[in-house]
Amino acid sequence: MSGAPGFSLFWRTFILLALLLAGGVFAWVQTLRALEFEPRAVQAAQQIAGLVNLSRAALSHSDGINRVDMLKTLGHQAIRVLPREPGDSYEPYEEDRFSRRVGAELRAALGEESVVARSVNGQPGLWVGFVIDQDRFWLQAESGRGPQLAFGTWAIWMGIALVATLLGSIGIASLINRPLKQLSFAASRVREGDLDSRLDENTPTIEIREVNRGFNRMARELARVEEDRAVMLAGISHDLRTPLARLRLETEMSVADEEARRNMALDIDQLDAIIDKFMDYARPGETELHVVQVEALLAREAAGFRDTSRIRITSRVAPDIFVLADETELGRVFLNLFENSRRYGRGTYTGVAEVHVSAQRAGPWVIVSVRDQGPGVAPEKLPQLTTPFFRGDAARTAATGAGLGLAIVEKAMQRMGGTLELANAPEGGLVAHLRLQRAKAAPPAELGVQTPSGAPI
Secondary structure (H helix, E strand, O other), X not given: XXXXXXXXXXXXXXXXXXXXXXXXXXXXXXXXXXXXXXXXXXXXXXXXXXHHHHHHHHHHOOOHHHHHHHHHHHOOOOOEEEEOOOOOOEXXXXXXXXXXXXXXXXXXXXXOOOEEEEEEOOEEEEXXXXXXXXXXXXXXXXXXXXXXXXXXXXXXXHHHHHHHHHHHHHHHHHHHHHHHHHHHHHHHHHHOOOOOOOOOOOOOOHHXXXXXXXXXXXXXXXXXXXXHHHHHHHHHHHHHHHXXXXXXXXXXXXOOOHHHHHHHHHXXXXXXXXXXXXXXXOOOOOOOOEEEEHXXXXXXXXXXXXXXXXXXXXXXXXXXXXXXEXXXXXXXXXXXXXXXXXXXXXXXXXXXXXXXXXXXXXXXXXXXXXXXXXXXXXXXXXXXXXXXXXXXXXXXXXXXXXXXXXXXXHHHHHHOOOEEEEEEOOOOOEEEXXXXXXXXXXXXXXXXXXXXXXXXX
């Protein structure tokens, strides 16, 4: 089964860092605004209060005639001073946090009787009402908010911040994930049989350095175990088969009873077959894939099962189906499946194992199905059938064998980049689905003996 969908470690790290950096930029902007808000409001209030005080001082030291002339003069300037009439209508200046702070600072500087408005008689601006010798006046100034940043300036600033955030996140995520990517690549090399992969043990990060050292120790141990296994496999054939050959020769020459001689020979053959099973299961994992014609290979492997009183194999595989596989490994897969059916897949009434082989294309794969008509296996025991030395039930225990057949099949399929799936057929019996890589070209030479599609082989 495929794993649950999700992000790769790089993208997860990238997204988390991008959110962290974006949150930091946002908090930084808010902090700057908060720190800049109060000084700007105080500065604006102080400037306007200074204008009011200057105007008040000028008007206070003028007599009535000069005060009227000065009012006329100031009425035509950028800073206007006008008489405050009883019928003047005005709107309070305080409408947000900034204006409330400016208003509070102006009243603190000019007195609580001062009036701060944002429009007088429909004319907008910052209006400050003050009193001189029982005479009331308005001073009109700018709004006091200061220049505002244009939208284009904000857009450029945010764009630069966004690009910097993305580039920083990519750089940091790559730096964090680089050791893990190297570890993943080295682990895949070891899985493929390259035990010489080594990681840097001098990296400055302590945790990564310890992980790399542990990985290198594991790779060295695996290489040593692989060497020991190669030595064992090289000697097992001679050390075990030589005594078996002597036993067979001694049996043929010394045992007079024909039935006893035949039974002893069968026992020796069984021991030899068990050795073959162990050798197949312990075989190294390196394989070289070639284009293989499935029909011809099936015919060749099925030719060894000629006793029709125990097994009959029928193939319905088209001759134009080719797969990428190791010919010897794939032949061993079919051989073990046929042998498994011969032993455990016999029909209840006929006592003959009827085996049906079919194949179909599925995108880049070819699914080869091998089905018998035996009693099948309990559903809860199906996942355990490929466990070495496991037998499904009492019926399957009745026959002799090493208990490695299906384990060998699964291991061989994995070496060829395919999969094995076991299930109970709806019509009865056990079915093995082999998923192999589909080949797009025919092999240069035919394999085995060709048989008509659908004919017994």
